[in-house]
Amino acid sequence: MSVAASDGTRALASAPSSPMQAGGLRIAVRFALRELRGGLRGFAVFLACLTLGVAAIAGVGSFSSALTDSLARQGAAILGGDAAFSLVQRQANEAEMAALGREGTVSTVATLRAMARIGQGESFASTLSEVKAVDGAYPLAGTLEAEPALPLSDALAQKDGAYGAVVDPLLAERLNLKAGDRFQLGEATLRLAATLKAEPDLLSTGIGFGPRLMISRAALDASRLVQPGSLVRWSYRVKLNDPGRLAAFVEDVKQAVPDAGFEVRTRESAAPRLEKDVNRFTQYLTLVGLTALLVGGVGVANAVKSHLDAKRAVIATIKSLGAPGGTVFAIYLVEIGLIALIGLLIGLIVGAALPYLVVWGFGGFIPIPIEASLQPTALLLAVGYGLLVALAFALWPLGLAHDVPVSALFRERVEGGRRKPRLAYRLATFTAAGALALLAVLAAEDRRIAVYYLIGAAAVLLALRLVASGLMALARRLPRPRATEARLALGNIHRPGALTPTVVLSLGLGLTLIVILALIDRSLTRELTANLPNEAPSFYFLDVQSTEADRFAAFxxxxxxxxxxxxxxMLRGRLITLGGRPVEDLKPPPEFAWVLSSDRGITYADAVPEGSNIVEGSWWDPGYAGPPLVSFEKEIADAFGLRIGDTVVVNVLGRPITAKIANLRKVDWQRLAINFVMVFSPNTFRGAPHTALATLKLPEDSVQAEGRVARDVGSAFPGVTVVRVKDALAQISEIMGQLLLGIRAASLVTLMSSVLVLAGALAAGQHQRVYDAVVLKTLGATRGRLLLAYGLEYAALGLATAVVAIGAGTFAAFIIVTQVMKLGFSFSAPAALGAAGIALALTVGFGLIGTARALGQKPARLLRNL
Known part of the structure; x- marks a missing residue:
């Protein structure tokens, strides 16, 4: 015996009964390091799963934090000033302007949708544009970039009877405009002076349905598009002389003009919707990464079990020399921990580099400059997830080695060890799983979603495990087929050490996610396209002046x-109180927060609007002349706890309007007909300036008529904004398609983990396959018959996994589409068959590859050891 071996024997013989006692951990570390000298063979899947999941979480968190930090640093440039005060349908009066200008410089920006047009008669062309009228102080922060590079005042100046315009290249393309060409906006003649390259406050003004058209305030006045009640948003940006007085200044303005109805934003929250969307998308992608880690956890457990099986002789020797079970557990816990740290380190490096790679490769497509940097919080979170997943899935198989007797380790094929580890190891496993769940909830932007995710993940994992047990029990009870290959395949599904639980678990989660995404995609596409001809109008017409409403309808x-x-x-109003409670004090469910986020469209009517049904209360009588009444949408009213008789206060055109809820309506929003959250009794707004909103539904197969109507309306009513519903939905569909594409791409991380785990499980079972193949070949089985038997086994497992994934994915997609998105659900057979095909291809493909290698082994070496 070598000196080193003697030293190791003495160390083991004198090892403390607990590895945590003095010297116990040192011995465990020493032996773990000696074992690792032989390399990491067998841990490729272990490392890949941890690396993939940790890299996904670290990368997503790092990029999100970098984007959020950039938004915070550039808040003033994104907002256009230190603070912005917005009004809809009216301009600020003298008192309000005086309050805004007390402590700094004010820049006024007006935004609206309008039709830019060119030509006459048959050569007439028009396009919807997002008009932005700016004054001489714009921009107070940030830099506007145009081609050619002209001072903005020169580009927007009036020359030869035409006002300059800086336009999005898309608008120039749609109207076939070149530099210097003239076109019309309302009654104003414009001249293309430059094309827009970068707009500093784009994120704060929002991205609309049309391309940007930037003009001067003088050009907007000349267009005569701004009439009483016109749908124009007036934004007053303020650059403070003392930026440190931001909060005090905002409060002073509110005190000075309490009834102004301003929507207020500051540089500290310049793009709240974007930040919220970024946080939500980040949470989703983090959960995708966590799903990949959970799937990878199955691979961790398989790798640990396979490693311990391969080390039976070593463990038996260590225990026979006097090492207690705790020391054996500690040795391999340290060994697994060191390997896990390698995977974590690789994942962290990849994740930390992701923001730099995104900025380098796609920085030009992102609307704000992002400064990539290391994000310690995101990296630590990824480390926490990775360590807890590794612990939660490794402790159980590690604990099994503690109480297995030496004789059982040498004769495992004859007699097995304990099916469950000691209580202490079970408690440690559950503690690690609980810590993982707690971390996921505490780190989530929306903790409710995180809780739902954890419940769903636990339910799916349990369901998949029960399905695997059910398959094994069914295979055990089925009559034995007469064909040898089928009988062998059936036996392999339920025998001890069968691959059934691993295959169902590893593939089940990934395929379920694919089915969910495919069915959501199908349902959204169907709602936006297939249902459109029967339910949606062909056009929306905005800013129809009330004085021209009858003439426009006749036209x-x-x-x-x-x-x-x-x-x-149609008017616009901002909610002030609901049921006597100020909106600032309300905390609605996230899906209804939009009701309070900005001004809402409101209307008045004598009769119940089409597409609405009264579910509580009653409608007012025609010609009602009493105190103002309002009809509220039922679902939104329930979200805010509103009941019949409650009052709401709405600021309309700078005037607070108090109305009592007379009834609650259920609205069919999917019809895309005209409808509103709030409908008031007509006497509420008698004499108030407003515009009309109109829709036109043409018969089916009227594409030519649509083009002619759009042209004729643009020519006869230049102040009316024409929105073609199909074009708007096509743009929405494109945006949603890009989002779903990104989600599907991100979700491939989970599928990759599933594939890795499956490949690892089949590789881990290769030793048993070699043993079986050699024995069967010795008894006369041919290579073809064995391949057929194993192929039938893998096909049955893959098909069973696909059926489970289709069922679970369909149910989850149904809940998401109908309960969260409030849309109609559409099942897609191609998506289901695609999932089945993926499952069969992966399972049979990897299984037969491993089997072919097993069948190629020489039998002599194995037979000599039998």
Whole structure:
């Protein structure tokens, strides 16, 4: 015996009964390091799963934090000043302007949708544009970039009877404009002076349905698009002389003009919707990464079990020399921990580098400059997830080695060890799993979603495990087929050490996620396209002046023969109180926060709007002249705890309006017909300036008529904004398609983990396959018959996994689409068959690759050891 071996024997013989006692941990570390000298063979899947999951979480968190930090650093440039005060349908009066200008410089920006047009008659062309009228002080912060590089005042100046315009290249393309060409906006003649390259406050003004058209305030006045009640947003940006007085200044303005109805934003929250969307998307991608880690956890457990099986002789020797079970556990816990640290380190490096790679490769496509940097919090979170997953899935198989007797380790094929580890190891496993769940909840942006995710993940894991046990029990009870290959395949599904639980678990989660995404995609596409011809109007017409409403309706009825015209008055109002509670004190569910986020469209009517049904209360009588009444949408009212008789206060055109809830309506929003959250009794707004909103529904197969109506309306009513519903939905569909594409790409991380775990499980079972193949070949089985038997086994497992994934994914997608998105659900057979195909291909493919290698082994070496 060598000196080193003698030293090791003495160390083991004198090892403390507990590895945590003095010297116990040192011995465990020494032996773990000696074992690792032989390399990491067998731990490739272990490392890959941890690396993949940790890299996904670290990368997503790092990029999100870098983006959030950039938004915070550039808040003033994104907002256009230190603070922005916005009004809809009216401009600030003298008192309000005086309050805004007390402590700094004020820049006024007006935004609206309008039709830019060119030509006459058959050569007439028009396009919806997002008009932005700025004054001489714009921009107070940030830099506007245009081509050619002109001072903004020169680019927007009036020359030769035409006002300059800086336009999005897309608008120039749609109207076929070149530098110096003239076109119309309302009654104003514009000249293309430059094309827009970068707009500093784009994120704060929002990205609309049309391309940007930037003009001067003088050009906006000349267009005569701004009429009483016109849907124009007036934003007053303030650059403070003392930026440190931001909070005090905002409070002073509120005190000075309490009834102004300003929507207020500051540089500290310049793009709240974007930040919220970024946080939500980050949470989703983090959960995807966590799902990949959970799937990878199965691979961790398989790798640990396989490693311990391969070390039976070593463990038996160590225990026979006097090492207690705790020391054996500690040795391999340290060994697994060191390997896990390698995977964590690789994952952290990849994750930390992701923001730099994104900025380098895609920085030009991101609307704000992002400064990539190391994000310690995101990296630590990824480390926490990785360590807890490794512990939660490794402790159970490690604990099994503690109480297995030496004789059982030498004769495991004859007699097995304990099925469960000691209570202490079970408690440690559950503690690690609980810590993982707690970390996921505490780190989540929306903890409710995190809790739902954890419940769902636990339910799916349990369901998959029960399905695997059910498959094994069914295979055990089925009649034995007469064909040898089928009988062997059936036996392999339920025998001790079968691959059934591993295959179902590893593939089940990944395929379930694929089915969920595919069915959500199908349902959204169907809602946005297939249902459109029967339910949606062809056009929306905005900013129809009340004085021209009758003439406009007559024009549509005359020009769109057979079309259905609907027109309602429209105003904008900002909610102040609901049920006597200020909106600032309300905390609605996230899906209803939009009701309070900005001004809402409101209307008045004598009759119940089409597409609405009264579910509580009653409608007012025609010609009602009492105190103002309002009809509220039922679902939103329930979210805010509103009941019949409660009051709401809405600021309309700078005037607070108090109305009592007379009834609650259920609205079919999917019809895309005109409808509102709030409908008031007509006497509420008698005499108030407003515009009308109209829709036109043309008969089916009227593409040519749509083009003609759009052209005729643009020519006869230049102040009316025409929104073609199909174009708007096409843009929404494109955006959602890009989002779903990103989600699907990110979700491939989970599928990759599933594939890795499956490959690892099949590799871990290769030793048993070699043993079986050699024995069967010795008894006369041919290579072809063995391949067929194993192929049938893998096909049955893959098909069973696909059936489970289709069922679970369909149920989850149904809940998400109908309960969260409030849309109709559409099942897609191609998505289901695609999942089945993926499952079969992966399972049979990897299984037969491993089997072919096993069948190629020489039998003599194995037979000599039998």
């Amino acid at each position: 549509l009825n005359r020009e769109a023969d057979g079309g259905k015209v609907e027109m309602v008055p």
